Amino acid sequence: MNRIVYSIEGKELRTIELDDAVFGLPVNEDVIWYAINNELANERLGTACTKDRSEVHGSNTKPYKQKGTGRARRGDKKSPLLVGGGIIFGPKPRDFSYRMPKKAKRLAMKSILSLKAQTDLLKVIEDFSVQSGKTKDLAKILQNFGAPERTVLILKDDDEMLKRAARNIPWLTYLSYNRLRAHDLFYGRRVILMEGAAKALSEFYASSEEAEAAV
Structure with missing residues (x-):
């Protein structure tokens, strides 16, 4: 050429x-697509991090008694179903890089x-x-x-x-x-x-x- x-x-x-x-x-x-995606993946920081219920700061005591209140059963305030509780299957720090x-x-x-x-x-x-x-x-x-x-x-x-x-x-x-x-x-x-x-x-x-x- x-x-x-x-x-x-x-x-x-x-x-x-x-x-x-x-x-x-x-x-x-x-x-070409493979190479470009490899470079982008290698540049990712992977620093996103959330807390699950074992890492959230809070009491382990029951917020109210098990029966007789007419409300849902609660184990503690760190439940993922409550505001301020842990995150279910949230992101954790990880390495996205790989070799081509x-x-x-x-x-x-x-x-x-x-x-x-x-x-x-x-x-x-x-x-x-x-x-x-x-x-x-x-x-x-x-x-x-x-x-x-x-x-x-x-x-x-x-x-x-x-x-x-x-x-x-x-x-x-x-x-x-x-x-x-x-x-x-x-x-x-x-x-x-x-x-x-x-x-x-x-x-x-x-x-x-x-x-x-x-x-």
């Missing part, structure tokens, strides 16, 4: 061949990248950095690629100055090529891929598959 490489001014420079094993696969919607198979996760990322490439939502730009670390300098570059909208910038390395500049742009998410997130990548309306990151992605997934085959 051939793609045009743009300069930071938005001008066409050259073409690059993207690896079909990463950017040209059939889109697997099921594994590595092969499935890699397939999900490659499916999303293929989806973006096939729908022309992916643009490849030359490698650049923001030496000043200022948000306004990065914003000027991004303006050359369209109006502000939910954008994902895939980096070729951990550029601290570039990350500092991107931190204050609310509609921009930056990801390293080897630490992609399915949720951000899938819902991004525009994906800007650095030229170096495109090559690194091909090598990263190729090396991962070779390692799995060796095992």
Whole structure:
């Protein structure tokens, strides 16, 4: 798959061949859904907590005698049937996270990248950095690629100055090529891929598959 490489001014420079094993696969919607839900589940805190009748503070004595009042039989004021009593089957702190198979996760990322490439939502730009670390300098570059909208910038390395500049742009998410997130990548309306990151992605997934085959 051939793609045009743009300069930071938005001008066409050259073409690059993207690896079909990463950017040209059939889109697997099921594994994408699985990966997104896995990330959302792993982010849940699971801190909701309620008290059952054994944890509610109160007396254990009967509020009134068993017979002769014409009222319902009550054991104590902590009964779940009374206001201020315990909660029946209420939530308790729990861990919602779970691990997703590595092969499935890699397939999900490659499916999303293929989806973006096939729908022309992916643009490849030359490698650049923001030496000043200022948000306004990065914003000027991004303006050359369209109006502000939910954008994902895939980096070729951990550029601290570039990350500092991107931190204050609310509609921009930056990801390293080897630490992609399915949720951000899938819902991004525009994906800007650095030229170096495109090559690194091909090598990263190729090396991962070779390692799995060796095992």
